[in-house]
Amino acid sequence: MTGLLPEGFHDRLPPYADAAARLERRMLDSAFAYGYEQVDPPxxxxxxxxxxxxxxxxARDAVRFVDPVSQRTLAIRPDITAQVGRxxxxxxxHHPRPLxxxxxxQVLRLSASQLxxxxxxxxxxxxxxxxxxxxAARxxxxxxxxxxxxxxxxxLSIDFTLPDLVEALGVVPPERLRxxxxxxxxxxxxxxxxxxPAYLPLIDxxxxxxxxxxxxxxxxxxxPLASRLDGLAAIAASLPASVTLTLDPTERHGFEYQSWLGFSIFAAGVPVEIGRGGTYTVMHDGGAEEPAVGFSLYADPVLAAGLAPAGRRRLFMPYGTPADIAAQWRRExxxxxxxxxxxxxxxxxLCTHVLGTDGPETT
Amino acid sequence: MTGLLPEGFHDRLPPYADAAARLERRMLDSAFAYGYEQVDPPxxxxxxxxxxxxxxxxARDAVRFVDPVSQRTLAIRPDITAQVGRxxxxxxxHHPRPLxxxxxxQVLRLSASQLxxxxxxxxxxxxxxxxxxxxAARxxxxxxxxxxxxxxxxxLSIDFTLPDLVEALGVVPPERLRxxxxxxxxxxxxxxxxxxPAYLPLIDxxxxxxxxxxxxxxxxxxxPLASRLDGLAAIAASLPASVTLTLDPTERHGFEYQSWLGFSIFAAGVPVEIGRGGTYTVMHDGGAEEPAVGFSLYADPVLAAGLAPAGRRRLFMPYGTPADIAAQWRRExxxxxxxxxxxxxxxxxLCTHVLGTDGPETT
Known part of the structure; x- marks a missing residue:
């Protein structure tokens, strides 16, 4: 059983690995067109x-190991957002803002969840x-x-939440917040x-x-609520009508580090969340805080849901076909x-075509 | 100093991370055009x-950790070739050959070398x-x-070697091979x-x-030598004249697992090897062996040598520019x-242009 992998780890095989790479390219290209440039932390x-x-x-979920060079503990990243903040x-x-x-x-986590x-x-x-x-959020x-x-x-559907609403409303004494x-x-x-009782409308x-x-x-x-609702309304109004919007103002699970805005993204046919984001704070040395907003997407659930890989279109070169002939077809x-x-x-x-005397012929 | 990274780890920042991604896309696209499809092992x-x-x-260089789920030791890959073999x-x-x-x-290694x-x-x-x-090698x-x-x-220059030549010639008793x-x-x-003395010509x-x-x-x-030399000659003859070729028939350092052919790839202006490859054997369950040939490239030394990232061409949208106007310029x-x-x-x-009344104007 040399082919067995640990639970939660898998190989992506042809043609799904190429499909995943294409998906990722398109996502990054979309962001690049809005001025977002890549960083690649280790x-x-x-x-x-x-x-x-x-x-x-x-942090608890990170793989740790002792580095023989520095004799210090290193951690494999369980999340890239923290590195981008760093x-x-x-x-x-000192780069001009907004950045x-x-x-x-790749990220690695010791534990998995059912979802x-x-x-x-x-x-x-x-x-x-x-x-x-x-x-910025828009x-x-x-x-x-x-x-x-x-x-x-x-x-696509987006579920908005207002993570700090309970604190922001401020009508409950701090000791009862929990x-x-x-x-x-x-x-x-x-x-x-x-x-x-004033919070009951938030549930409804x-x-x-x-x-x-x-x-x-x-x-x-x-x-506090009015300004947040105006913000949400402006964000919602800017989105294409094809996106379904929902609001769960008190949902905080997984948004503990978000400030006024959080959102989860879902897609038709994908049973789990495919991305999430929101506003948060980047910590600087000396304790200064800087506002920020962002999102993360996960390629795996999208592909697992069966997003169709592009069809293969492969031209077979019979034995002895000169290299320059093959190069010519690649150029086309x-x-x-x-x-x-x-x-x-x-x-x-798995070739769809064979090179015949008059060019590609379907197999 | 929260920004300090361990020795041998680094951040790639704009515009180099995008340049590295583009470089990698082009390499993979070239291989894809020859029928090579991606696998993505964990x-x-x-x-x-x-x-x-x-x-x-x-194997000694791999980061290891105990997996809390399986209670077994896992290793982070120091090399992907082994996973592709698996x-x-x-x-x-059972997929038809050749595959x-x-x-x-990403690969991770506990130790680094000077090179x-x-x-x-x-x-x-x-x-x-x-x-x-x-x-296949060609x-x-x-x-x-x-x-x-x-x-x-x-x-580009390629340095060929014949890793198993000494064994293949077979004129020395096994106990003196080392x-x-x-x-x-x-x-x-x-x-x-x-x-x-018969081996002296190999050094010269x-x-x-x-x-x-x-x-x-x-x-x-x-x-044994004649068949290998004929093979090398055929491979060399098929390469473009722009590639400089050298031959070091007894070079074995780093080619211990290669069979009859090994090669290192260098590029003008890059002080270290940028890739290497050769023929080898894939082990199957039960001990069967299968021949194979491949190569690995490293993006880092290429980029470190200053391969120029593409120029930025960014169009600034003054405050209040409607979203559909920006979308139109992105489409262009x-x-x-x-x-x-x-x-x-x-x-x-870092915008090279600003959107004016008559379209993009240089800044």
Whole structure:
């Protein structure tokens, strides 16, 4: 059983590996067209530095090892966003803002979840650093949607949330916040009513975007909620009508590090979230904080859902075909597959065409 | 110093990360046009299975960790070739031969060498499995050359070697082979003469390809050498005249696992080897062996040598430019960078052009 792989790790074989690479290229090209340029941080870093920028759950999930060179503990990244934050706060600290960065790379996690069984996966994303305004969030959401549509996904839906809403409303004393958050997370209306009845409309408001927004506007919360709702409305209005929007104002799971805005992205036919993002804070040396907004996409669930790889179109070169003839067909856009022995044949090589006397013939 | 990285690890920043990605795309596209389709094995595997397919030096160099799920030791790959061999021997064992596979991905090594100081790097390559004939080797060398030329490299040179020559000639008793090899590795003419004077021409033959080949043909070795020299001559004759060829018939360093053919690739202006390859054997379950030939390229030394990234051509969208206007310029091939505040300006955003009333104007 030398071919067996650990749980959560897998090989991607032809033609799916090429399909995944094409998907990733299209996503990165979409972001590039909006001015997002790639950074490529290393697979491993000093654990202490990386851990300080990771969510606690991610830090626990990182593979660690002792580096024989530095005699210090290094960690394999479980997430690339933290590394992009480090780059923005250190080597690119003096680069003018807003800073638009994209990335694509492998991440590794010790544990998997039921929803996300992979432990090695590719993360692709964009971060806009220096702003977390409505304009900035609108651009980032637009880039995410355009990148996914460029990759061929249809039936996109975005579920917005307002992660810091409970704190921002500020009507509950700090010592009861935890209990309130637990009640809201569990959609426990009785529990919420017992602590702060004013929060009940937040539970009821979850659902299709326009209706949820209207219900929230009709609730009696003042300033903090109003400005967030205006922001959400502006972001929603800028998105193409093809994208379904929902709003779950108190959803915080996985958004613990987001500030005023969070969002999850889903696509028709894909059972799990395919991406997520939101506003957050980049920490600088000395404690300064910088606003930012970004998103991450995962190629694996999209491909696993059966996104069709492009059809193969391969032209078989019979044994003895001169190299310059094959080169000529490649210049015309063909994939050429050369017979290297007299016994090689077109169908075994998955060729759709064979080079005949008058050019390519279908097999 | 939260920005400090371990020795041998580095960030690639704009515009070099995009340049590296473009380079890699061109290499993979070149191979794809010859029928090589990508496989994407995972970053980590069971140590025992991966180690069995790695050179001993590489296996020692792998980062290992205990997997909490399987309670077994996993290793991060220090090399992707071994994984491609595993795929060919297991999941793709019944796929018709020859099997043409390509790959690109991150590898991680605990130790670095003076020549190759990076410990995290990207490996890109192609493997042709099922044949190690002259025709097969000729195709693989041609793909390597075309991939590097497509990536913009010039002044390529290939240094061929015949790794199993000493064994193949068979004129030295097995117990003296080790001593002979050491003498040959050290180009120690006196040492070689003391063991087997017949091998002296092999040392003298190192150098420019045609002259080296002529000297070897003139030496008094029989069969095994003649067939290898005919093969080398055929491979050399098929390469474009722009590629400089050399031959060092006894060079074995790093080619311990190669069979009859090995080669190193260099490029003008790059102080270190940029790729290497050769013929080898893929192990199947049960001990069966299958011939193969392939090459690996390293993007890092090429980029480090200053391969010029493409010029930026970015169009600044003044604050308030409608989204559909920006989209129109992107469709025309521009990178658009939107002002998100009234204070954003074109030069800080590295824009070469600003959208004026009559279209793009240079800044």
């Amino acid at each position: 697979l491993a870093e000093f654990e202490a530095a990386l851990g300080a920028r990771l969510k606690a759950a991610n 780059i923005a706060a250190t080597r690119m600290a 638009r960065l994209s990335y694509a790379g 996300r069984p992979e432990r090695a996966m590719r993360q692709i994303g964009c971060e806009l650093i220096g702003l977390d305004s409505v304009e 651009e980032v959401v637009a880039v995410a949607v355009e990148a996914l549509e460029a990759a061929g996904l249809t039936g 209990t309130l958050r637990d009640a809201l997370d569990g959609k426990d209306a009785a529990g919420v009513a017992a602590i702060a 408001a979850a659902g299709p975007f326009d209706a949820a927004l209207a219900r929230l506007r009709a609730s009696d919360h003042a300033g 856009g063909w994939v050429t597959v050369a017979a290297l022995t007299p016994d090689d044949n077109a169908s075994a090589q | 970053l980590a595997e069971f140590e025992a299975a991966l180690g069995a397919r790695l050179k001993a030096a590489n 795929i060919a021997a297991t999941r793709m064992a 043409r596979l390509s790959y690109a991905g 190759r100081p990076e410990r995290a790097m990207r490996q890109i390559g192609c493997e042709l499995i099922g044949l190690d004939s002259v025709e 195709e693989v060398v041609a793909v390597a050359v075309e991939a590097l030329e497509a990536a913009g490299l010039t002044g 001593t002979l090899r050491d003498a040959l590795d050290g180009k120690d003419a006196a040492g070689v003469a003391a063991i087997a 033959a190192a150098g420019p390809f045609d002259a080296a080949l002529a000297r070897l043909r003139a030496s008094d070795h029989a069969g 091939g521009w990178v658009t960078v939107a002002a998100l505040t009234p204070d954003d300006n074109a030069s800080a955003q």
